[in-house]
Amino acid sequence: MLKLNNQDRGSGKTTRIIELMEEDELALCLVPYYEIKRLLFPKxxxxxxxxxxxxxxxxxxxxxxxxxxxxxxELIYSNFFIAELFYNFGRRSDISIIVYGTDNI
Known part of the structure; x- marks a missing residue:
């Protein structure tokens, strides 16, 4: 499954991901920069x-x-990158890829 959540900046996307990760121990998160990981996510x-x-x-x-x-x-990743990620991991029926980001186009 591939799900895209296009939300405005400052609408709580990262906070929502943190809540979802706390509920599901088998969930991972992908961020584009190490600083996001270090500054925004709990230890x-x-x-x-x-x-x-x-x-x-x-x-x-x-x-x-x-x-x-x-x-x-974040939608800093290109559409091609997300498609490649989904193709290689999401095609397994038990893996979901869920994107939270802001598309300003």
Whole structure:
């Protein structure tokens, strides 16, 4: 499953992801920058937050982990990147990819 949540800036997207991750121990989050991980996510969740800029980095980070959901915090990633992520991970019926971001187009 691929789900996109297009919300305004400052509407609580990251806060919502944190709440969802606290409810589901098999959920991971993908952020584009390490600073987002370090500054916005609680320490107890940071081991499940991946900061990566390329698909290869994400793939390396996901090796050996158990997960059922991947939340993407921010639409800084290109549509192609999200499609590639979904194609390679989301096509497994038990993995959901859920994007929270702001599309200003």
């Amino acid at each position: 107890e969740l940071q081991n499940r937050v991946i900061s990566a800029r390329s698909f290869e980095n994400v793939y390396d980070e996901l090796k050996g982990r158990r997960y059922t959901k991947i939340y993407i915090d």
